[in-house]
Amino acid sequence: MSPNPQQRRAARHRLGTDQDAPAARRGPSGGRKKPITVDAIVSTAFGIVEREGYPALTMRRVAAVLETGPSSLYAHVVNKEDLDELLIGRLCAEIELPEPDPTAWRQQIAGVCTQLRDQYLRYPGITQASFAAAPSNLDTLRVGEGMLAILLAGGVQPQAAAWAIDSLSLYVNAYCLEHSMARGRLQDGGEGWVLSRAELLRRFAALPDSYPQTKRYAAELTAGTVHDRFDFTLGLMVDGLPRSGAADT
Template sequence: MTGKQFSSVWLREPRKATSPGRSREEIVSAALELLDSEGLSGLSMRKLGAKLDAGATSLYWYVANKDELLELAYDEVFGEMIVPAPETVGWRDAASAVAYSMRQVILRHPWTADLIGRLAALGPNALRVTDQMRRSFSLAGFEGIEIDYANATLTAYVFGMTIPEVAWNNSVAQGQIDESSLRESVERLVADYPDLRERVTASAYQDPQAVRAMCFDFGLVSVLDGLEARLVR
């Protein structure tokens, strides 16, 4: 079976604006506002046209479809990530900075969690982040395909920790979960497990956001320690 032929907005030169004040940058900025406020389901060419006071048809001068618009918005988000030069700060600090920044960017733009693994990140900002991360692991001493393995390990950790956090935040924001009643229920259900009961009722767990941040920090240091240990061997 032959799959659908790959296409991307990045495979052609951007078209010039057709009217004063209307540009691809303006369209992407408006799309980001819609995505941040309403999520993926809230973005449509019709809504975007109305927001820009332009017909949806005119937007197709810049993008062939909604997927291309998402590509542009997705790459704009990658541009917010901090990517220090590993040659200046060292490979571990560079990798850490990217990981922390990547988590914050995903939390700030929760709709991106639904695009990870579904939409190819091939824009200039995404490629810059990827290149800097590969340079970090190359500087550390990894070689060949292991540079890609190390890179994939770090990004998988960030995604694995952050995507469930986004899902939880969305559920709370949409009123699907009441945190106080959930806590009471969990405390009752773990009553026969003293260690679990102690952890659930610990004062540290009264601030879930702080716990998630500390958990992310613990795991990130552990991942980097493990990668460094492989180099020592």
């Protein structure tokens, strides 16, 4: 008897491999179409997100692109949440993890977060797939393992390191989600909601005198690129981690 989707999911988590056997197409066009596999479903889902954004991703939409019915997908993935897990796992599989270096741990952890950011920004809104989900995919856990090893090598206390992984991941996810939302508003003609720096400076200058600090420091409030702010926030988070008697490096 062929394994059901739940068994396939369990096998992926234990072995880190896709044990999915391709399903033969039925009907007169069956021989002309590629078989349905987990890999085909995931690749199709990424294409939808890249073109249309994450909110457009549904099991029915994936099935339509693959020219099949939703029931064909459920022979391979458990549900939409399982597909979300596979998407994030595929992106995490492409993250390069350095050998932990106690003398460069800050740069290393920032580098991993930057890789995650750049992966997520390729697919608008994809980080929504990771919210409120405990990591169980082995590729996702591999990144967490690497981040934990880097922080521990830097002398960060184990409990702080464990919570820092969650905090850093949450910040990267939120940053990428905001970035994709702003980009989506621009694409939808919402220039009035995504303001340029010049427009922000003009609005701040026009504020009443009851906002003295905002008027005085308008240049600072609007300075830098979004990635400058990303790097600044990561630095704040990492530098604030408690460390256990290691020399400050």
